Amino acid sequence: ALFFINTQISNSIMPDSSIPPANLLRQPIVVVLGHVDHGKCVDGETLVWLADGSLHKAKELYDEFEPRGKKLEIDDGIAIELGRNGPELLSFNGEKMVPVRASHVWKRHAKKLVKIRLSNGDYVKTTQEHPFLVFDDLSIRYKRADELANGDIVLGPERLPIKYAFNWKQQILRNMARSGGFVVLLDEKKSGNFLAHLKSENKQALKKQGIISTSVFPASRFRVSDFVALVEKFGFSLSEAYDWIAMFKNASPKWRAGHTSLYLKLPSERNFRNLGYFLGAWVGDGSTNGMLHNNDTDVQRAYQAALIDVFGVTSKVKRGHTCWMVAPNGGKTLSRFLSDICGLPVKEKSSKVCLPWICQVNEDCFKGFVEGWFDTDGYVSPLNNCIEFTTKSGKLAREVAVRAVSLGIQGTLYEKKGYHFLRIANRRFLEAFLKAFTPHLARRLDRVKDAIAVSSTSRLIDVYPLSECMRIQIKKSLPAKINRSVPYLTKYMKKSQVSSQILIQIARHVTKPNEASFSLQQFLSKNLHGFRVVSSEVCENASGWVYDFTIPEFQNFLAERVIIHNTTLLDRIRQSKVALKEAGKITQHIGASEITAKEISEIGGDLVNRFKVAVQIPGLLFLDTPGHEAFTSLRERGGSLADIAVLVIDIRQGIQPQTLESMRILKQFKTPFLVALTKIDQVDGWMKTKHNSFLRSLEEQAEH
Numbered sequence: 001a002l003f004f005i006n007t008q009i010s011n012s013i014m015p016d017s018s019i020p021p022a023n024l025l026r027q028p029i030v031v032v033l034g035h036v037d038h039g040k041c042v043d044g045e046t047l048v049w050l051a052d053g054s055l056h057k058a059k060e061l062y063d064e065f066e067p068r069g070k071k072l073e074i075d076d077g078i079a080i081e082l083g084r085n086g087p088e089l090l091s092f093n094g095e096k097m098v099p100v101r102a103s104h105v106w107k108r109h110a111k112k113l114v115k116i117r118l119s120n121g122d123y124v125k126t127t128q129e130h131p132f133l134v135f136d137d138l139s140i141r142y143k144r145a146d147e148l149a150n151g152d153i154v155l156g157p158e159r160l161p162i163k164y165a166f167n168w169k170q171q172i173l174r175n176m177a178r179s180g181g182f183v184v185l186l187d188e189k190k191s192g193n194f195l196a197h198l199k200s201e202n203k204q205a206l207k208k209q210g211i212i213s214t215s216v217f218p219a220s221r222f223r224v225s226d227f228v229a230l231v232e233k234f235g236f237s238l239s240e241a242y243d244w245i246a247m248f249k250n251a252s253p254k255w256r257a258g259h260t261s262l263y264l265k266l267p268s269e270r271n272f273r274n275l276g277y278f279l280g281a282w283v284g285d286g287s288t289n290g291m292l293h294n295n296d297t298d299v300q301r302a303y304q305a306a307l308i309d310v311f312g313v314t315s316k317v318k319r320g321h322t323c324w325m326v327a328p329n330g331g332k333t334l335s336r337f338l339s340d341i342c343g344l345p346v347k348e349k350s351s352k353v354c355l356p357w358i359c360q361v362n363e364d365c366f367k368g369f370v371e372g373w374f375d376t377d378g379y380v381s382p383l384n385n386c387i388e389f390t391t392k393s394g395k396l397a398r399e400v401a402v403r404a405v406s407l408g409i410q411g412t413l414y415e416k417k418g419y420h421f422l423r424i425a426n427r428r429f430l431e432a433f434l435k436a437f438t439p440h441l442a443r444r445l446d447r448v449k450d451a452i453a454v455s456s457t458s459r460l461i462d463v464y465p466l467s468e469c470m471r472i473q474i475k476k477s478l479p480a481k482i483n484r485s486v487p488y489l490t491k492y493m494k495k496s497q498v499s500s501q502i503l504i505q506i507a508r509h510v511t512k513p514n515e516a517s518f519s520l521q522q523f524l525s526k527n528l529h530g531f532r533v534v535s536s537e538v539c540e541n542a543s544g545w546v547y548d549f550t551i552p553e554f555q556n557f558l559a560e561r562v563i564i565h566n567t568t569l570l571d572r573i574r575q576s577k578v579a580l581k582e583a584g585k586i587t588q589h590i591g592a593s594e595i596t597a598k599e600i601s602e603i604g605g606d607l608v609n610r611f612k613v614a615v616q617i618p619g620l621l622f623l624d625t626p627g628h629e630a631f632t633s634l635r636e637r638g639g640s641l642a643d644i645a646v647l648v649i650d651i652r653q654g655i656q657p658q659t660l661e662s663m664r665i666l667k668q669f670k671t672p673f674l675v676a677l678t679k680i681d682q683v684d685g686w687m688k689t690k691h692n693s694f695l696r697s698l699e700e701q702a703e704h
Helices: 008-012 058-068 168-179 192-200 203-208 224-233 238-242 269-285 297-311 331-341 363-377 394-407 427-436 442-454 468-476 500-508 515-525 569-573 597-604 606-610 632-639 657-668 694-699
Strands: 002-005 029-032 047-049 055-057 070-074 077-081 088-092 097-101 104-109 112-118 123-126 131-136 139-144 153-157 182-186 221-223 245-250 315-319 324-328 378-381 386-391 412-416 419-424 463-465 497-499 528-540 545-550 556-559 562-565 591-596 619-624 644-650 673-678
Touching (some): 047 394, 047 556, 055 058, 055 394, 058 104, 058 545, 139 515, 168 182, 192 224, 221 224, 269 297, 269 363, 297 324, 297 363, 363 394, 386 394, 386 442, 394 419, 419 427, 463 528, 497 500, 597 606, 606 694, 644 657
Parallel strands (some): 029 619, 153 562
Antiparallel strands (some): 002 029, 002 644, 070 077, 077 104, 088 556, 104 545, 112 123, 131 139, 131 153, 131 562, 153 528, 182 221, 315 324, 378 386, 463 497, 591 619
């Protein structure tokens, strides 16, 4: 980055009786030019969280929002400016996860990706410069994907603030209308205003306009596509219209077709737990028309009760060729509810099944789904004292693992002989499972309780490497006879890796606070989980595209189960107010940011006091120009305004093309400059301190 500073600064910061009053000085101009941008770019298959609990592939999310904003084309891709209409993602604000809207969605060309495999079984593919939030000896920092090494700890959230504001009623009606072949019967009392409005309309005219397919609606019976069109035409909401529906069924749109399907009830929020159980059990042991194949009477009864409660459908238990079956009377209507409304596969179910969207956006429905899936495809291992789910669908295992984070549950994923496994181990996560879910299979529930009694900490999640120096400092903060309070702690502290459960116990017994114990408390307060990097490899990007979502406030978002982040030096100065109009963290305009005199003093901190600098200017005006190589002309326009410059170079990356171009601009305009190195705290051997001042930090470093 280049900071071009008007020459008035050199006079304005020093005490001098000849200096005019501050209200007569204009703000000195600081132009940021030639900085190197780091894009937050992920593979299109990466799962990205929305604040409503739904999970979307990065590519699908970009495609959904691309038509909704202003297109900004650059040399290697497209950014869509969305303003306040972007998707609401989950972001880490430095203390906890919070919902924040993305101002831009981003699509870029990329030939190479780094594939990171984590100890929880997740694979994350990103561009090489993509930063991850990582653990670093009780502190957290950001590290590029191509710099991650085996054993590094990548961080993700412990729990998520899901808003559950998704309009599921609207989505069900839209899915029914889109797929066609559904009819609804309205409750005439509840839909009275709608029916009165329809009666006053010229239905033939509406048909000619293409709004509806027929002008005859006998006995309040509507094709869903016509019903949705009329509701929106008359200005009613789809949510209230959903509540007018008494029954629905499958019905062919063909003339003279038989209409033998039975009418069913639509789900209500009251019975979402049972809806989830029905879906989860069917995913585990189901087949066509909602049939369930299972020998356990507890599961059969729970499945039958769910069918009655949710759809008003009766069922029979009968013997099949290999096991007992629950056969519902829902016919094709029930079958189409599974496929056309919930999005579950009709063919090759076992390998293509996924977590239904309705279970993603409602907590009760998700809980019911896991309970049904656990009763049919779950298993409690007496050998490993853990819960395991087995499926042919890697997508299902992955989505449930990611979604379970919202309930404080971390699972590990692995594959064996063509099957995918989701394993939940560790007493902490088993207890969270038992708190969140109540399976109907009693014997399996008892086995979970037995596993909790003998389970220990996980070796795959939340095991943190601590330096010998840090362990010594932590030990100094504890009482002399700490082993009486925390058995075997002295033995644990001799190991280079310590579990989060031990760290929590240490924090509770600190009696002599020091810098190490302070760092420990700060880290634990952020409620993060750590996942070890198992492998890292550069691979070809088959699609040729990567995707990004700009979060102006915090410059990070949650992908899969980890936090990925991006910052710039100017963001630090402006306290994260910079990126309001940046796409993919790549500034595409010369944007102005005002820094007041008070803020200069606060940011300068120790330096201002140490050198007794009097800030007598009204402030600084920063002009930020693009770091992307495509914007040379904008950088030259910014550079032409300056009189003095600071050339900032990332010590980890050295001289970059933008740096050389910045030096050319300096020569062209004959601008004097200084050189400043950033990221020195990430140099091997540098000991981090809590001071912002480089001089004070340098004084605390070891001589060698």
